[in-house]
Amino acid sequence: MWGKHRFRRGQYGMSPARSAARSAHLLSLAELRPGERGRIVSLRAPGPVLRRLLEMGVLPGTEIAVKGVAPLGDPMVIAVKGYRLSIRKYDGSGVLVEPTGTDRILYTKDVSNS
Amino acid sequence: MPTLALVGNPNVGKTSMFNGLTGLRQQVGNWPGVTVERKEGELKVAGQKVNVVDLPGIYSLSASSEDARVARDYIINEKPDVLVNVVDATNLARNLYLTVQLLEMGANIVVALNFMDELEKSGLKVDAVRLEKLLGVPVVPTSAKTKEGLKELAKHALTAAHCRGRRLQPLKLHYADGVEEKIKELALPRWEALKRLETEEAGSDDYAAAIAQARYRFIEDVVRQVLVQTQDKDPLSLTDKIDRLVADSFWGIPLFFLVVWAVFQFTFKMGEPLVGLAQGLCGLAADYALRSMTELGVPDPLVSLVVSGLIPGVGSVISFTPNIFLLFFAISLLEDSGYMARAAHIADRFMSSMGLHGKAFIPMVLGFGCNVPGIMAARTLGNRRDRIITILLIPFMSCMARLPIYVLFAGTFFRDSQSLVILGLYALGVVLALLMGNLFGRLLFESEPSYFILELPPYRFPSIRVSVIRAWQKAAAFVNKAGTSITGAAALVWLLSNLPWGVPYASDSSVLGRIGRLIAPLLRPAGFGTWEAAAALIFGSMAKELVVSTLGIVYRAEGAALSQVIAQRWTPGNALSFMVMSLIYMPCVAVMATIKKETGSWKWAAFAAICSVSLGWLMAVLVFQGIRLLGLLPYGR
Numbered sequence: 001m002w003g004k005h006r007f008r009r010g011q012y013g014m015s016p017a018r019s020a021a022r023s024a025h026l027l028s029l030a031e032l033r034p035g036e037r038g039r040i041v042s043l044r045a046p047g048p049v050l051r052r053l054l055e056m057g058v059l060p061g062t063e064i065a066v067k068g069v070a071p072l073g074d075p076m077v078i079a080v081k082g083y084r085l086s087i088r089k090y091d092g093s094g095v096l097v098e099p100t101g102t103d104r105i106l107y108t109k110d111v112s113n114s
Numbered sequence: 115m116p117t118l119a120l121v122g123n124p125n126v127g128k129t130s131m132f133n134g135l136t137g138l139r140q141q142v143g144n145w146p147g148v149t150v151e152r153k154e155g156e157l158k159v160a161g162q163k164v165n166v167v168d169l170p171g172i173y174s175l176s177a178s179s180e181d182a183r184v185a186r187d188y189i190i191n192e193k194p195d196v197l198v199n200v201v202d203a204t205n206l207a208r209n210l211y212l213t214v215q216l217l218e219m220g221a222n223i224v225v226a227l228n229f230m231d232e233l234e235k236s237g238l239k240v241d242a243v244r245l246e247k248l249l250g251v252p253v254v255p256t257s258a259k260t261k262e263g264l265k266e267l268a269k270h271a272l273t274a275a276h277c278r279g280r281r282l283q284p285l286k287l288h289y290a291d292g293v294e295e296k297i298k299e300l301a302l303p304r305w306e307a308l309k310r311l312e313t314e315e316a317g318s319d320d321y322a323a324a325i326a327q328a329r330y331r332f333i334e335d336v337v338r339q340v341l342v343q344t345q346d347k348d349p350l351s352l353t354d355k356i357d358r359l360v361a362d363s364f365w366g367i368p369l370f371f372l373v374v375w376a377v378f379q380f381t382f383k384m385g386e387p388l389v390g391l392a393q394g395l396c397g398l399a400a401d402y403a404l405r406s407m408t409e410l411g412v413p414d415p416l417v418s419l420v421v422s423g424l425i426p427g428v429g430s431v432i433s434f435t436p437n438i439f440l441l442f443f444a445i446s447l448l449e450d451s452g453y454m455a456r457a458a459h460i461a462d463r464f465m466s467s468m469g470l471h472g473k474a475f476i477p478m479v480l481g482f483g484c485n486v487p488g489i490m491a492a493r494t495l496g497n498r499r500d501r502i503i504t505i506l507l508i509p510f511m512s513c514m515a516r517l518p519i520y521v522l523f524a525g526t527f528f529r530d531s532q533s534l535v536i537l538g539l540y541a542l543g544v545v546l547a548l549l550m551g552n553l554f555g556r557l558l559f560e561s562e563p564s565y566f567i568l569e570l571p572p573y574r575f576p577s578i579r580v581s582v583i584r585a586w587q588k589a590a591a592f593v594n595k596a597g598t599s600i601t602g603a604a605a606l607v608w609l610l611s612n613l614p615w616g617v618p619y620a621s622d623s624s625v626l627g628r629i630g631r632l633i634a635p636l637l638r639p640a641g642f643g644t645w646e647a648a649a650a651l652i653f654g655s656m657a658k659e660l661v662v663s664t665l666g667i668v669y670r671a672e673g674a675a676l677s678q679v680i681a682q683r684w685t686p687g688n689a690l691s692f693m694v695m696s697l698i699y700m701p702c703v704a705v706m707a708t709i710k711k712e713t714g715s716w717k718w719a720a721f722a723a724i725c726s727v728s729l730g731w732l733m734a735v736l737v738f739q740g741i742r743l744l745g746l747l748p749y750g751r
Binding site: 043047048050051052055057061062067068069070071072073075079083084085086087 | 211354361366466562566567570
């Protein structure tokens, strides 16, 4: 029942902007693995989700780090603005991130990607 | 009397602050027309009384949620004399976002810098004096838990409230050129223009992003100037360590089930003796009323109304309260400790398959004990869409009151596979919830997307005092709000079963029996088209426990004898369809009253009733006709 691939694809498929982004080594937040860090480059989401992300401090220019993934593979925990945020991979799929490095993995291995 | 309103993010100790300021002089209600809780209390500073209003916990004023709208409307329309903005010092940047919005409005605010003690322990310091200069409003370091700084906060707030005539200079940030142009074009007060751009104007998504970015740039600058690291350590290292276990890919799930099981046991097992006590007291009260009223020569109908109508009605209201109290005590502990957010984080993957939010899991599980506390626990869901769908699905969770029906019928007809049949009924409820959850999401809330973006607050020691107060308020609100409807319904059913006056209680010549006979043909396709079954179902909509006892009354038998009568009058086929009907057909009166209370309108309660009666009937007919067609079980007499 828990398909491994269900949440791999982004919310908006592969738009031209997205494939251009890919060539510049950008990833969607949902594609980052535990331990990876990055800087948010752009943000796209339906209105209410976008506003929620903005008020939570998930916005362009912000540094984030993936802290872990829930036991069933989704949602993921990110460190942002000095606190921890749990976010469904689907809701994070419109957040484009420029990877900036990798930390020691803090907790939970990513079961959905293994 | 000046009014002080508390405003701040969730998880910043705002409730503790409110309790610390007002003591136990508080009133709990709802904001008009919405499902958001409103708390008011009174504070005494320097001999003056101040009215304190607790606004819902919000991250910003620009969100489209009910909570944000309530806070926004209150601040704009009711213009409190002073706003106390509670800020979590350990999470300064994100908390200041709301502060900046308030400052842009020119609101008269005092910042309470909460959790200062915790911050210092984690090796950081906030320069409150510098922050005060940068923001231009009073900043008071506090610790709501130890009540440190609360007196000073109250004094500052009162001083600020007296200065309200003096117009405050709103904070003016410089936005991107496109935004600034638009602000000029709109020719509104700056904050109003910003609000319009963020929420209403075409292309508001881009404006919202640009505005948020500029605000956070300002905030980062402020934080850089006021936050001082005193020791070299990570402030969240303990929380991360606990999370390594709590959200572990292997241990996370058993631990989660252990906690859910503990909450369930605590709520219902610990409540059992208290519920028994409450019922015992009601029995005594009924005896006493019977004796004294007979002595006084009160006419029989009136005695009967009080003894077998009103007192049992009140009794059933009271018998819910121990469970509600214990449940909210447990939930409050879980929320304040930080585990509640983790539970939602862990359950979300499963709940999202029903189109639900991770936080809906615990209310749904509690529904298996009793739907009433389950529905009340749905309060923990912040989003209106998620809250209402959860509330509508909880009645599909087979509560403990439905179990005796299954035991009677499955025990009579399916002795060898009794547990399998009962398990199947529970599973049917869950499967229907899964299907209906997706359906409700698509049909009723198509325009409101479901999302899961949840703060995982640092782990903290919860306060027993806060939890007790919270639990007490919940139980009292239930008695106040749902109590009258439940007692009224009890009186109504009593009336129907005794009219016309003189007929045997709930017999076929009573109004209830006649209604039963009227409905019976409708139940024929489901295999149980008798007035007895109809009467049992009508009583069951009072409380599901009454289905079995009504069958006892109409068949004039109890216990093993009732089982024998059932074996003669019923068949395995219609017993099965009757159990399916009992599972689904109608939330009991207490559940309906709770749905009304929690959603703020009878509309949703009526919707739940219509939906479940039609679905229950449909499922019962499908089951019976399926059995008949396939000849699976003996179905006719």
